[in-house]
Amino acid sequence: MKMSRKKMAILSVGLLIVAGVIVQAVWRPFGHRKAVENGAIVLDIHHPDAVIDSEALSRLPRDIVRVPLLRDVLTQDFVDYYETDTTRLSAEGALRRLAFEHELDWRDELVRRVFDEPAHVLLWRSPDGRLGYWLLSIHRNGLAKLLQGLGNVATSDTQLSQVAKLPGDVPVYALKLAVGRTLLFVAKDERLVVLSAPGVLLDDKGAVLGERADAVADMLSSGRDDAARAYRLDAAGDAVKGHRLVISANYLSFGYQAFFSGIDALRFDFATDSTTASAPNANAAASWKTWALIDPGKLPQQWNSTDLWHALPARPAACASLPADWHDASALLAKIIDGGAQGAAALGEQLAGPAAVCWYAKSTLLAPVFVARVKPLDATASAALKTTLGKTFSDSIGAYEAKAALHDGMTAGYRRLPVTMHQQGTDVTVWQRPVSARSGTALASKASFATELSAERYFPVTLALAHDYLIFSPDGGLVDDTLAVLGKRYPALADTLAPERLPRTILTLTPSSAAALIEREAGAALPADQEAVFRNAARTHLVPKLHALAHYPPVSLTLPQNLPSSTGWVPVEWWFERAQRAAGSTEGVAGALSGSDGLRAPDQPGAGDD
Known part of the structure; x- marks a missing residue:
């Protein structure tokens, strides 16, 4: 049966609803908020905090759990959780209402088609610290004609309305969801852009924000934006095979960029060795690869962490090297000491090279130990x-x-x-x-x-x-252990790592120690007499996954021995330490986080009793 123009328009509304909810459905920790935002939202349209490029967002959660370690820790619940998210379900309810009221025979193929579209997503942090604001751009592959009657529908539906126009008289539509959220979307020719909230594009009076309107208009015309230039990526319009996730170091460091100088962003690429035109081969080898955007000119001592690993105690739950900019860090200290900027600068001038922060199972998450080198x-x-x-x-x-x-x-x-x-x-x-x-x-x-x-x-x-080391911790016992390492009375972290990788190791993790620390901290945060329900949920769902994590060997991340002379992306290698360093071996297994060849946890019962 041939569809009328009005029905085609309603179908297009369904398409837009589904497209707009992709990010909310798949990325709920990034997108959920309790209230509708009023007025302009503070963000830099040219430099998002994170970028996602994907052949199909619907496949992203499942591809994440193809990493053996993540599959054992997250399990299938991770995928099912996002597929049953309340925001997604409420949006599907709005879609069905529109279809019912306009007598449209809507089918599930519409959802699958939109979820399988190549997508480009920009994300910004919201006041709660999560990536709560986003912009989604997709190429609609021949669906432009479905939008011809959208203006007529917008005048007769309570959930859908036209709220503004971009340059060139391109209409901007708002869709109110049942849960109190409003999405904006705009389409032109074969391209569609969806925004998570009115304030991403409009001010408190409903007028378009000029710079952002121009950016959205450019996306509609070319499919490109400034995020590629900001993160030195291929242009957004270039096809990405698999998935690419980029997140700024400023966001990951909670704004303490002074302790991460020289690192601009992290990137995670996923690709399969064999894909078909319609779907990836489920049996094909697949891997996630990690990259870091490095500015070598800002790295202290070329980010050589050898001295730090020789000073820190062995078997940390987690330990990271921080390429700190001591000049900028001194500015933070100046705000809390009596000496002000002068006193803080005097301290900063005496510190050299990167710093390190480590957590240990014997202490708590609130009490890591920090170590830095002091100049002779x-x-x-x-x-x-x-x-x-x-x-x-x-x-x-x-x-x-x-x-x-x-x-x-x-x-x-x-x-x-x-x-x-x-x-x-x-x-x-x-x-x-x-x-x-x-x-x-x-x-x-x-x-x-x-x-x-x-x-x-x-x-x-x-x-x-x-x-010549400065050591600090809220837990004096960790400082004592570090002093014992320096006094050759306690094994050093360097003794458990391959000597040739010491200079470029930037993070090391001992899953068994990390699992023990997290399990104990979860128990302390959920006392049986006050949080019986949550404690039982943690014992049922969290503890078994921690026990699975505990069976993995230590893992460390390293940069290449030779860094580029200018800012660029460098690969980050993951090394699983299979051999026992105590026996004097320096063997390890390196590679991407592989979904087919990666290290698997042995099928053993959980470590320890509940």
Whole structure:
């Protein structure tokens, strides 16, 4: 039966609903918000926080779980979760309502066709810290005629309306969803752009924002935007085989880019060795490859982390090297110390090379240990540095302690426990201050100053200057372990890594230690007498996956030995440490996160009992 123009228009509305909900359905952690945004949203249309290019967004979750480690940890629940998301279901309900009221025989093939379209997605962070704002661009492959009657439909439907026009009199439509969300979409010729909220394109009066309107108009005309230039990618209009995910280091670092200088973004590419015109071969070899966008001119000491791995204790749950810009980092410190910019700059000038941060199963997620190198100093400069460190530690560390007694130099208005300083030989100086906290790493009852603490637990916050290293942690025990490594009394992390990879190793993970840490932290956050339901859910769903993770060998990420002379993408290799380093072997298995050849966890019961 030949469709009328009106029915074709309604069908196009269904197409747009489905297209608009792709990102919300597949990327719910990025897109869900409780309320409709009013007014212009703050974002840089030319530099998104993340970019997704995909042959078919519907296949992306399933391709992610083709990574053996992720498949064992996430399982099929990861895919099913997104397919049953409430936002997607509500949008499908709106689609069915439109189809019913306009007597349209809508079929599921429409959803499959839109979900299988090549898509280009730009994402920006929202106030809650997630990638909550997005723009989706797709090529509609011959469906343009379905939009001819869209204007007539918009005048007669309560959910669909025309709200603005782009240059060239291209109409902008708004679609209100049942859950209180409004999508914008605009189409021209063979291209369609969908926006997650009115404020991405419109101001608080409903007028288009000029710069963003021009950017959307360019997308409709050419399918291209500035994201490719911002991240030094192939143009957005170029076909991507499989999937490509790019995310800015600024977003990943929560805005603390000063500790990640020289890293602009991370990229994850997925491709299969064999694809057909309509769908990928399920049996074909597939892999995810990791890349980093590096600006070598900003990397401290060419991001050589060898010294750090020789100083840190072995078997961390996770450990990362940070190519810190100490000049910029000093500006952050200047905001909290009495010396201001001058005092902070004096400290920053004494630090060199990258820093490292590590978590250990024996401590908590709230108490990692930080290590940085100090430039070689003469006796006078070393004494000045110790004085500055002691004052900075005393000024910036500590909280009000209601039960604390008055100590030397303390006023009655703001009581804190005193800072203790002691020497361990000629080359080691340690400062420590106890800070009361319910989530602290030490029991107050075992402390000699228990009567002065305001909680049942506390953090023994510790800073040490030792052997040209600066060491800090809220857990003094980790500082002690690090000092033991420097004193050759405890095995170093470097002893468990291949010597030839030490300079370029940027992250290492011990799954068994990480799983133990996460399981214990989840238990502490969900006490049985207060969170019985969530605790039971964690035991049922989280713990088995952590036990599966625990069976994987340690893994480390490395950069190439030779970095480019200018900004560009460099490959990041994943090394699974199969051999026992304690036996003196330096063997490892390198490669992409492979879906066919990758390392699989052995079929064994979970580690440990519930």
